[in-house]
Amino acid sequence: MVTNLLTASHQWRNRPADERFTTVEDLKNAVMNRRSISYEGVVEVQKLSISPGKDAITLAYDHQHLDVTHWSFNQLCQLAGAPASYLRTLPGDLVAQNLNYALPGTRQRAKLLLTVNGSTEVRAFTSESYGRIWDIDVVRAVEGLCERNPSWHNPPAYKRKDSDGREMENAGLYASDRDIFLFLIDEDHHIEVGKEVLSRGFFIWNSEVGKSSFGLTTFLYRYVCGNHIVWGAHEVKEIRIKHSLNAPARAFSEIIPALSRYIESSANVETQTMKKAMEYRPARDKEGTIDWLQKNGFTKAVSEKAFDYAVKEEGNGTSLWNIVQGLSAMARDKTHIDQRVDLERQAGRLLDSV
Template structure:
């Protein structure tokens, strides 16, 4: 594994690192997960997370059946409960909230409306939809835990990747995710001092390892090994850390994917600050999803985890050293040639001046100005467009 030198001159007295989060991009994906996860979906280690998702994999089975052969049953004694009988099985199967929605979508019925109906009436509607449509095959995911539940109903070509497969792939590079390897649950930025502290206890409030009955999401950083890529205006090192997050749903709620990047800090709300070099891979759960995961996503994750930071550092340094404008006319021409409007050009130059105390000269200056303007965009599409254009500039300078 490539070793990255820990920079002692970037530390403060308590072992944290002074960082400049006004640079780079802010990524809110992890924060959205952090806000939405209840306590029973938060795990304090990768081993705990793996044990939970692996147990349900062991109790699960999949099969392909004809949709028209599914029988919907409802009891007059329990107006709230529906049960299904699948071909080849006599035992009733209870649909989960998620699989009920998938079944409703299969027959073209609004799930929210069906849930408001008494179970017998909802059952009649579902049964009519299943038997009146042309016969088609569906793939089911069932789990037995005291009773048999139907967790998912998908198309027959659905390429299921179980959540424990993704967690196991992360464990191979990150161990327990608690500091036993270089990859761990992140620390916290102290906004009052601008110091990022990687030494924070993992708790329900700080963990970034999540799993529900529908999905899994993991975020880890290498924040004990900071990377210096140039200097700040005051002469202190501009420090970065490596990070990645990945996600999956074995029931069809979302794609499988991973994102890798360099970042400067993570705050208490789990927003990522000062993000650079963001790369993302997504894999739809199509017929060949499992082979794509084995051939693309898992190796890409391992490659990023074990790779040298040298190309990233060299790219940042090249962008800092590449002077492209020395006068106001040069600055305006440089940005307008790259598709920026007169208004955008003025805002970019002004942001660099307000944050750096001078007007932009290097490619890196312009990139930081563009990303600073992007952070102020309310609409996501506009923000992502500016961030992509900034990354394109940075890549060309590398």
């Protein structure tokens, strides 16, 4: 299935200037500095004391004063079972009264992410089982892979609307107090699919504070325009890891190795694999294809839909390439991320059979 990816364009359009970086090294330095003043701790939520402060409220725990960010205030309100959007409309003393009333009713312990830089600020309230993947570890891993494979780089984009003309600048690298997002491409090693000449790219993202999962999207594409829309994307594959207790271990046993294989793989090998998949026909008709898919671990219902999707998207459902495209198209129609990722993984494994 051929599609256009808008994820990087959304990032480019919506990130303010202080969240934008021109090189991976600049991004690394920013998140490394933040990591150097960051600490974790566990608190008894009901023992937190809330007082009015210069920014609405301030916290006290074990005689220590703590400030909150916009994001951590949301999470604190969630722990208290109070609507953050409503509390933000109230003066600080009423906010404190509401939270002091609600918090003693919870028995939860919370893991805090703190930054200490003059004052102590809470960046996140998460569960004790939250598996924090540090932004700096992700960025360092990407930087190391790009140093070994220098053809990979972040693509240029139009300068933001506050500058005139269509001048270009390096873009695609972002970090805020809530998350990071990286968009890199390799335009030097092309992959031929039929009559098309494609390049490779990926997105990788993370949140230290619970805003999002840790994830990787890889894809082939025709071109990237100045507003970072990825046009003509093929073979879009995605892996996501929730920040559960074992998330850090999984991140560096699953996602980073997958990215390493993708970056360091030969474009010629990928081209040959795709050509073989286009030529290979596991069956001659729909019934045979469905039977073959069932033998490879798919249910009959999924197999039937995959064939129909392949016909709709690619014109027929008998080549392995078209079958995989049909499964990928099915996956993108799934509402739940876990189901989508599982189906795409199964589809990707079929290519290993050629």
